[in-house]
Structures are given as structure tokens and as C-alpha cells.
Amino acid sequence: MNLHFRAFSFVDRITSLQPRTRITGSYTIPSGLNDFPASLAAEAIGQLAAWAAMSAVDFKSRPVAGLAGRIDLLAPVRPGQVLELDAELESVDEEAVAYSGGARADGTPVIRLQHCVGPMVPVADFDDPQAVRDRFALLCGQGAIPEAFNGIPFLPLERTGGDAGQCLRATLRVPVTAALFGDHFPRRPVLPGTLLMNANLQLASALAAEIPLPSGCDTWILRTILDVKLRAFIPPGEVLEFEAVLDECSDHTAVLAVETRSFDKSRAGGKRVVGSARVLLSTEECA
């Protein structure tokens, strides 16, 4: 089966494009999925912005995941919903695209991205430039056939240690083969940055479950992710080390620092930080 533009693509249609400025589009979450994590809604916004950026530089370069200043998780999304996507480009050139964007489902804002920056890389290093152009034309015209996405592979985090309520550590072996690598990207398979952050959020949620709650509160809610930074491409088969640390905690808010490292013998300490972010937790209204 051809996986290109199927296994990890989250824009079905581009509904408007103001060159170098603004783009809107949509994506129908396949109804047969078990779930659709918020990180994939963020990916959809990033991909929409990427189409606007690529069209601005005549498809010579494409952005890859780099920075996200702030991601607000506003509401959960469900399979079968249609995401209405938008992105505002602050700047775009051959080196980087800066944008903000959001997604709505059933008229409700579900996620908001601010101050995102994607470093631009040559399209031809990652994909067939003509195939990318053809896809853009399709998205701007009749649109792609929905329901192509079959879900992401299970990426099991294996806990390796920690200190209850203070920190958690885990490792993850990135699969050597997975359908998503046929789409992300055909000429250079790499683990999508949003899946790296998804794994970080899983660990953050596990740590949050261990942090004592204020009296009368049921749970910590993961609401905002700050200062997301992705430093390196993660190839298939890479072994990654994850760590989530409780940085601050007051009555009804907590801040976690999450970090991902790869093993790199050429560096002092034998490890390289490949991703980092801060996660803001807060409680629901308590009794």
C-alpha cells in the first residue's frame, strides 16, 4: 500500500490561502480510530502551516518541527470529528517559518499554538518535490479522500526509575519499521516531533498522577505546554531516554520539565538532549 500522504498526513483540504500570510483547511479524523491524541491535532496545524510555507518558497524548502512557544490544550478531540484548521504566518523565508494557529471541532476551539518556528530544509532531501506539488494542488482543489490514516504505532515507554511525585524516567525504542515512516518522510524517515512530545506528555501524565492533590480535588489536568524545543532528527531504531521532573508546585498549579535524550558517544556524558518542554498542570474546580 502506498503510505505517502496517508500514514501521517493530517490535512484533507486547504480551504483558503493568503500567500505568506494565512491559511485555513480541514481534516476529518477517521471514525474508526480508537482515539486521536491532542499532539496529532497540533501536528495537523503544523502541517497546514507547512503547506503555506512551502508554497511561499516554491516548494524548494519545507519546515520541520522545531519550536513551539505555547500550546494550549483546550478540549479533547474524538474520532469522527472534523478539525477546522487555521494558521497565521508571521514570517517565512528559506531558513524558517514562524506561525501561530489553532483547530476547532464542532465550533469549539480544541487546541491553540503560539510562537511556533519550523526550520526550513530542502524538500528534495525528504520527499519527491513533484509529488509534494501535486499533493498541494489536490488539497487546494477537490481535496484528499478522508479516512486514510490508520493510527499511530504503539510506542511503549519503559519506566526505568524515578522518585515518587518528583521525577520519572523511561526509555523508548523507536521502531525500526512503521507505516508512518513511509510518509514522514519518504526519502528520510524520522520520528515526528509531535510523537516525541506525545511520549513526553505520557510520562508527564504518569508523574502528575503521583503528585499530591489539594484537598477536595480529583486530578491534575494537563492544560498548557511551553517552550517546546526539538533539537535533532530521530531516525528509526533510535533508543531514547525520557525524564519528567516536578519543577514547581503550588496549591492548584504545577510545572513539570520534560526532556528527551539520545545516546551519543561523541558528546560529554554520552547523551544529547533532543527534545525539551515545560508542562503546566492545574486542578479542576475543587469541592
Add this chain to the structure above:
Amino acid sequence: MIPSNNEITKEEILAVFPKVAATMADALACDAEKVKLDASLIDDLGAESIDFLDIVFRLERAFKVKIPRGKIVEDARGDLSESEFDQGGVVTAAGLARVKTFLSEVPPGRFKSPLNVADIPRLFTTETFCKVVIRQQRATAAAGASQPT
């Protein structure tokens, strides 16, 4: 035109330094005290290429200026053509003289010869970015002054 730093005073640099240092500390997730005026971003602060993008965009927001990507190297090149500035990615003697003049805050001993264009960012210090901010503030002010009212 030979690029010059004469017009940027130490007072101007010190005026923007605290905010530049705080912005860089946020980007590099380090203490602001660690961001000295003469600190090398790569060698002292461990910055990588994504950090440079992060710093530039944060400075744009903090100071409400636009900093075109590649601005520092472009300004250092001045009116030299690309072939006068570098040959096959290696900075020429004329280009190196320009870079040394433009990056006057960098101690002479840190300039390697031959110098690859790709290695110019290794020379950047906190003061380099203070100067970028000041130049862009002036450019913004000049553009505003030239707008018809």
C-alpha cells in the same frame, strides 16, 4: 561600505544587555547570570542551531523589531560580493578583515584562519546580539520616521 561599529556605544549596549541576557537565558534554559556580555553562545552557553532561531525570534518579540535570518553574516559582508567574501565556503582574506571589524567584540584570538562561513556563528557573543538589536531598533525608527504622516 565598510561595516563599522563605531556608532554603537557601550552605553547603548549596556542599556539593552539585561533584556537580551534574560531573553537568551529563557531560550537556553539557563540562569541569566550565566549570560555574560562576552559569552560565546556556542562554546560557553552550549547553543545549537535551533537555539539561534529561538533567540532571534524571542528578541524580535521582546524588542518589537524584525531581525532577518542571516542578518549578522549579511551585515558583516557589507558591500563585498559573495565571491569576494568567501570562496567555496571559506572566508577570503578581505572577508575575514570585514568579519573582524564587524564582530569587534570578539577577541582577536578567537578568529581562526582559514575561517569557514558556517563557523562564523561560533564567534557570536551576547554582545553580538545586543548590537543586532540596536541596529534593528534604529532601522525600525528610521523606517517609521520616513513614513508619510
